[in-house]
Amino acid sequence: MHDFVHAAPETATTPARMAQTAAHAGYDAVVLRNHFNPDDAYPSYDIPDGTGIPMHEGVEVRADGVEPLHEGVRRAERGGAEVVAVHGGEEALNRAAIQADVDLLAHPNRGRGRSFDHVLAREAAEAGVAVELSLASVLRSSGGERVEAIRDLHTTLKLVRKYGTPFVVSADARTHLELRAPRELRAVAYLIGIDEEEFDRATDETPRRLVENDDADVEVLDG
């Protein structure tokens, strides 16, 4: 079981603390994905030895236009990011992320209206770009905001099922207190309609492939 998290310097929990908490809760590995704005310096993580479980160093490129997004993705790939994610939510950025063939399109349906539709779901499936179903708003909001988030998740789920788009499920934790144990996350996911088999694939097989794919790329480059 994997989760995709944010940590220091972006938040007030260090990567080592994230790893300690995740290992204690029963995770096999954690993927760090701090936001990376292409105007800023490339993020680095302070990961001490002996964190207990593997910590994969990824980034989530957050850009406000298609050109900056491509620039951010290029820099992330050159920087050796193990997982390159894109902060989704707007249709143009979602499409650009898929065309850039990134590893993961994070929360594609967070924007207003239909920012992730049947066309993008099919393109993502063909490009092998995974889509994130973030449970952040289910876990950490309530009322109308949560209803809307669950409706967005239902829509995304329907699309990824129809087109066979790979997807991951995450708590999108920014601190160790926002991390949830695997069985609790499974219970929440089940409640909103993600079945057991889908959950296993979304938190184990698919994240593992995202991380391993990258290793393969690096080997090719090294050779």
Add this chain to the structure above:
Amino acid sequence: MTLPKSLRPRNRYVFFEAETLPDASFGEHDLRRALWFEAQNLYGDVTSAETRAKLVEYDGDDATLGAGVVRCDHDGVEETRAALACIDKVQGDPVGIRVVGVSGTLKAGRDRYGGTPETRETTVDGSPAWERGDVVDVRTDDGFMCGTHHDLGKE
């Protein structure tokens, strides 16, 4: 009036730990209300009535890791997990709740899952800090920096 044994509700006891920041001040009563409201909001009256989740005890005094027990119906453990997972703040204090085990009786659960490590007050580079085993929360100007002995000094 007592129901025959075969018709009485069957209970499960969900043992959990609740991690907080050192300045969290909520108590058992606040957490009981938080669980009640979360279940209401998440799946409503009908499922809440079936699930019967109720906090029976919680001790989080003077520690960054509290422990407690929720009693629920034996068919309602997964719903209870979901409601506990969706509690992200109690009285404004951020909290991370994780289930450590489920038991058929309080006594068996206490024997198996009881006890949390102690939190000790200390200092890191002159700032007040709270350590618990390998982890340490250090007070900063705008809150806490949460790490381990590996990265916040004090090997």
